[in-house]
Amino acid sequence: MLASVDFFTAQIGGVLMIFMSLIGLLFNVSAFYQYISLEKTSFHIMCISKTISNSLHLLVYLVYNGPSALLYTQIGPELLNRYLNQAIAYGLYCQGPLTQALITINRFLIVYFSPIIIPWYSKWITFGSLSACWIIALYFSTLIGFPDSCLLRFSHQTLTWIHDDCPYFIHYILQSDFLYLILPLGVFSNCMNFFIAFKLFLLSKNQSLSTEASRQRRNTTIRLFIQNCFEDWIYVLDTVNSLFIRDKVNDGFVIFLVTLGSNLITQVADG
Structure with missing residues (x-):
């Protein structure tokens, strides 16, 4: 049984969600306009798609979860609550x-x-790949074929997500499938980044650059490598955090921090 939080604690959680989502939206919307003004290469198209999904994710906290906690009440029908929170916990x-x-x-x-x-067909490959990603996101957001009770809902009384009457084995399968999707993606991307960094290091050694230019190239390579590794692993750490650490604590506000708080911070940091 999850611990309930009082009205004042829920309001603190609501203010935090609204404030952090505004910061995250500022980052992501700024990045969106920056990429939209550039040449539409495959890289920029993928970055635009990522800022859109991040922004939609943050909007749920800004217009629904944050106000719901702040007012200490559910906003709108329960099914709306479930679809929005299923999207930010799994789909988006x-x-x-x-x-x-x-x-x-x-x-x-x-x-x-x-x-x-x-x-010429590279952009079509990009659009096809991104379409597949959005289809996967749509499925995890709606869970077609599963009971509506298996969709997560946000509880303003506990400041976290609840599955309610979803059979445990279905809940376990969903969590396991999601973990086995996020973890391999993180490992795969991280390994690729090691190969990329290694290749860039060799190129910097082989090119006849001045000492200053070589140093700047090396610093840029290191910075991008660290940034990419951070983006690869932040989702893995947050997923493990949400699935396992929440069961080790009893305080309602701490559970909020390791579930919704961690989920929200991930989107802000990714922006």
């Missing part, structure tokens, strides 16, 4: 690591094969 959430894996593959192909002319 998995868009991050899926798109990040595509971005990593794109970067790997450019670094290792250095195409002089980009094939």
Whole structure:
């Protein structure tokens, strides 16, 4: 049985969700307008898609979960609650690591094969890959074929997600499937980033650059490598955190921090 939180604690959680989602939206909307103004390469198209999914994710906290906790009441019908929170816990959430894996593959192909002319069909491959990602996200957001009770709902009384009457074995299968999707994506992207960093390091050694230019190239490579590894693993750590650590604590506000709080911070940091 999850511990309930009082009205004041729920309001603190609501304010935090609204405040952090506003910051995250600022980052992601700024990134969206930056990418939309650039040439529509495959990389930029994937980045645009990622900022859209992140922004939709953050909007749920801004217009629904945050106000619901602040007012200490459910807003609208329960089914609306379930679909919105199923999306941010599973559907829209998995868009991050899926798109990040595509971005990593794109970067790997450019670094290792250095195409002089980009094939005309490359954008169609990008659109097809992103469409597949959005279909996966749609399925995890709606859970077609499963009872509505298996959709997560946000409880303003506990400040976390609840499955209610979903049979335990279905709940376990959903969690396991999701973990086995996020974890391999993180490992795959991270391994690809090691190969990319290694190739860039060799290129910097082979090119006749000045000492200053070589140092700047090396620093840029290191910075991008750290950034990419962070983006790869932040979703894995958050997923493990939400699935396992929440069962080890009893305090309602701490459970909020390791579930919805962690989920929200992941989107803000990813932006």
